[in-house]
Amino acid sequence: MSILFRKKEKFYLPGEEIKVNKSAYSKGCIEENDPMIKCRFRMLLAITTMIALFFTITVRTFLLCISGYEPKSETEEIKPLPQVEIKTNLKRADVTDRNNTIIATSIPTIHLGAHPHQIKNKEEVALRLSEYFSDLSYEDILSKLSKDAKFVYIKRNISLAQKYDIYALGITGLNFDDNEKRIYPHENLFAHVLGKVSVDNNAQSGIERGLNKRLTTSEIPLQLSVDTGIQDTVRGKLYNAMKKYQAIGATAILMDVNTGEIISMVSLPDFNPNNEAPNSNIATQKVYEPGSVMKVFNTAIGLESGKVNLKEKFDATKPFVVSKYDTIKDYRGENRWLDLQEILVHSSNIGSARVALRIGRDIQKTYLKNFGFSEKIENFEIAEKEKPLFPQGKWQDGTVATVGYGHGISVTPLHLVSAFSAVVNGGTYYNPTLIKQQRQPQGRKILTTETSEKMRKLLRAVVTKGSGKNANVIGYEVAGKTGTATKIINGKYASGVNCNSFLATFPASNPKYALLVVIDEPKASEETKWFATSGWNAVPTAGEIIATIAPQLNLRANYDIDDKRMKMIEASYNL
Amino acid sequence: MNNIKSAGLCVNVILVIFVAFAMFGNFIIKNSVESLEKELKSINESINNDVKSIHILKAEWSHLNSPERLRRLAAKHIELEPAKAEQIINYAALPFEYEDNADPRKATARRNISNIANENRELRRLAKAQR
Numbered sequence: 001m002s003i004l005f006r007k008k009e010k011f012y013l014p015g016e017e018i019k020v021n022k023s024a025y026s027k028g029c030i031e032e033n034d035p036m037i038k039c040r041f042r043m044l045l046a047i048t049t050m051i052a053l054f055f056t057i058t059v060r061t062f063l064l065c066i067s068g069y070e071p072k073s074e075t076e077e078i079k080p081l082p083q084v085e086i087k088t089n090l091k092r093a094d095v096t097d098r099n100n101t102i103i104a105t106s107i108p109t110i111h112l113g114a115h116p117h118q119i120k121n122k123e124e125v126a127l128r129l130s131e132y133f134s135d136l137s138y139e140d141i142l143s144k145l146s147k148d149a150k151f152v153y154i155k156r157n158i159s160l161a162q163k164y165d166i167y168a169l170g171i172t173g174l175n176f177d178d179n180e181k182r183i184y185p186h187e188n189l190f191a192h193v194l195g196k197v198s199v200d201n202n203a204q205s206g207i208e209r210g211l212n213k214r215l216t217t218s219e220i221p222l223q224l225s226v227d228t229g230i231q232d233t234v235r236g237k238l239y240n241a242m243k244k245y246q247a248i249g250a251t252a253i254l255m256d257v258n259t260g261e262i263i264s265m266v267s268l269p270d271f272n273p274n275n276e277a278p279n280s281n282i283a284t285q286k287v288y289e290p291g292s293v294m295k296v297f298n299t300a301i302g303l304e305s306g307k308v309n310l311k312e313k314f315d316a317t318k319p320f321v322v323s324k325y326d327t328i329k330d331y332r333g334e335n336r337w338l339d340l341q342e343i344l345v346h347s348s349n350i351g352s353a354r355v356a357l358r359i360g361r362d363i364q365k366t367y368l369k370n371f372g373f374s375e376k377i378e379n380f381e382i383a384e385k386e387k388p389l390f391p392q393g394k395w396q397d398g399t400v401a402t403v404g405y406g407h408g409i410s411v412t413p414l415h416l417v418s419a420f421s422a423v424v425n426g427g428t429y430y431n432p433t434l435i436k437q438q439r440q441p442q443g444r445k446i447l448t449t450e451t452s453e454k455m456r457k458l459l460r461a462v463v464t465k466g467s468g469k470n471a472n473v474i475g476y477e478v479a480g481k482t483g484t485a486t487k488i489i490n491g492k493y494a495s496g497v498n499c500n501s502f503l504a505t506f507p508a509s510n511p512k513y514a515l516l517v518v519i520d521e522p523k524a525s526e527e528t529k530w531f532a533t534s535g536w537n538a539v540p541t542a543g544e545i546i547a548t549i550a551p552q553l554n555l556r557a558n559y560d561i562d563d564k565r566m567k568m569i570e571a572s573y574n575l
Numbered sequence: 576m577n578n579i580k581s582a583g584l585c586v587n588v589i590l591v592i593f594v595a596f597a598m599f600g601n602f603i604i605k606n607s608v609e610s611l612e613k614e615l616k617s618i619n620e621s622i623n624n625d626v627k628s629i630h631i632l633k634a635e636w637s638h639l640n641s642p643e644r645l646r647r648l649a650a651k652h653i654e655l656e657p658a659k660a661e662q663i664i665n666y667a668a669l670p671f672e673y674e675d676n677a678d679p680r681k682a683t684a685r686r687n688i689s690n691i692a693n694e695n696r697e698l699r700r701l702a703k704a705q706r
Contacts, residue, residue: 040579043579043580043583044579044583047579047580047583047584047586047587048583050583050587050590051583051586051587051590054587054590054591054593054594055590057590057594057597058590058593058594058597061593061594061597061598061600061601062593062597064597064601065597065600065601065604082612082615083615084615084618084619084622085619085622085623086622086626087623087626088626088627088630089623090630094633101637101640102633102634102636102637103637105630105633105634105637106630107627107630107631107634108627108630108631183634185634185635185637185638185641186637186638186641186642187641189641189642228642229642232641232642232643232646233642473660474659474660474661475660475661475663476660547657547659547660548657550660551657551658551659551660551663552657556663557660557663559660559661559663
């Protein structure tokens with residue numbers, strides 16, 4: 001204690017007053033009361049605490065330096081490391097043709113808007129914007145800015161460069177919304193295939209509507225089965241034909257008979273999807289009486305069911321009275337007995353009606369259903385589709401006979417070409433599709449290979465000897481059937497107003513493609529020798545199309561400059 | 576006592592130095608991570624802009640490759656027409672010099688082929704001269 005109460009000394013350094021006087025030990029200080037013991041204990045405690053603290057901080061800091069990210073609990077989601085991202089931020093995927101040519105795409109654009117209440121000098125803003133946008137008038141902009149609204153759009157879909165230009169004008173109260181615009185670089189070419197989207201990018205028609213979900217949920221471009229080059233050729237030829245024959249509409253569908261893929265589908269009149277409203281798609285929406293092209297299916301059913309054979313002849317010497325109301329006549333009839341080939345070559349209604357009646361209503365109905373003529377083609381990708389008008393109830397003889405030559409039943413061009421593919425490809429029905437198939441699709445066998453082979457020979461004769469002569473393109477072995485159907489206007493058959501069709505396949509020895517050309521209300525002219533039947537308009541159009549597209553499709557021409565060999569080729573089609 | 580104190584102080588100083596180093600290291604890492612993130616963000620932005628530009632260019636390319644435009648250009652610059660079946664013949668049907676010339680169609684075909692070959696030769700010569 002004496003140490004504590006010792007005389008105060010002068011200190012020079014802070015803390016020196018508590019400095020232990022070593023001399024105290026020498027004077028016999030009692031150890032129990034020694035303050036040094038407590039001091040040492042406190043110091044040790046302090047040092048240990050500090051060491052522990054710093055050690056913990058050091059270890060933790062080092063661990064922070066070297067350790068990776070670990071979730072705090074098992075339930076916490078592992079936060080991914082930031083990555084290089086390659087994404088377009090566009091809401092709709094591109095659409096390409098079968099060769100990966102882009103036929104529909106979206107480009108980033110900006111919508112220019114304004115908050116009217118934030119703009120003080122509206123006249124000046126309207127003036128400056130109208131000077132910049134030559135297509136917007138001063139009055140228009142001013143009226144928009146004068147509206148009592150929180151927000152108004154001034155111009156939609158401006159480019160990035162235009163955005164920066166407007167920024168530079170230094171106008172307050174303007175707003176720029178990132179957006180996208182759907183572009184169709186080929187304009188009218190794929191109008192009815194692709195359809196279009198509205199200003200707000202809502203799907204309106206075509207593939208855009210039919211496959212809207214696919215296009216908006218995946219960034220991967222959608223590859224279609226159509227071919228841009230072929231489509232252009234077909235459209236060009238069809239457009240010229242429509243003008244030449246002063247028709248009100250026309251359609252052409254080219255289908256791969258072995259897969260059901262549609263290589264080209266054109267409907268005229270069409271529209272520019274970039275800036276015009278969509279119109280009706282004849283190829284899938286026009287439900288019409290196909291006329292004589294139906295004889296193809298009638299004959300195929302007859303051969304398949306075994307009710308008729310190729311050698312059998314049918315009486316076409318005079319009009320055929322089926323019932324009190326149905327008397328069937330031939331257009332420029334042969335007035336003699338005809339076999340199956342002659343029925344097709346001369347397009348005899350009487351012969352076909354007799355064949356149909358021989359087949360019988362039940363078999364006819366079953367097969368026509370197998371050909372898909374009773375239902376809408378559900379799985380087809382575009383939105384605009386129509387259901388055929390298939391006679392309901394019990395069919396009377398009149399119905400059976402008239403359906404045999406393509407009246408009393410109405411189908412769409414797409415139905416016709418799909419069923420025709422089955423007739424010529426060996427008897428397998430493939431659902432028509434606009435999507436490029438990566439593997440061989442599963443078909444539905446509806447005819448035997450033998451029937452199909454016989455049908456190809458019969459149809460080849462129509463082109464070499466009958467009404468399809470104008471489509472006999474040398475080397476490409478075209479086979480087909482014409483159809484001239486009188487249109488029904490106001491519930492009555494309008495004489496001279498026709499809807500003409502030509503169903504063709506090529507090459508007949510090993511069919512690859514089926515082509516349907518439909519020309520709606522063609523007019524007779526001096527060039528057509530005042531005829532308006534299918535052979536004078538739809539057939540030459542199909543001939544021109546085939547002659548141009550066959551080399552494009554890389555088809556080998558079965559052509560020989562040697563007369564003998566050429567005759568042998570032709571002879572192979574004889575029955 | 577002094578020894579303990581000195582040892583304690585030494586350990587503390589060493590730990591402080593360690594802490595300082597570790598904190599400096601952490602700072603450096605954090606800083607570089609931040610700058611990398613910034614870089615990544617700018618790369619992503621630039622990729623985004625490039626992708627948008629590519630998208631626009633692809634649309635433009637598709638428009639420039641429209642068959643209608645190509646046909647117009649082809650009509651202006653090259654003298655080519657769609658191929659016809661008659662222009663494609665089997666190898667077996669090719670006429671040869673030693674064959675009898677009696678068949679006029681064969682003779683025409685041979686004449687055509689030799690004319691085309693001459694034209695091609697001439698075109699190649701001109702192209703070479705131009706180069």
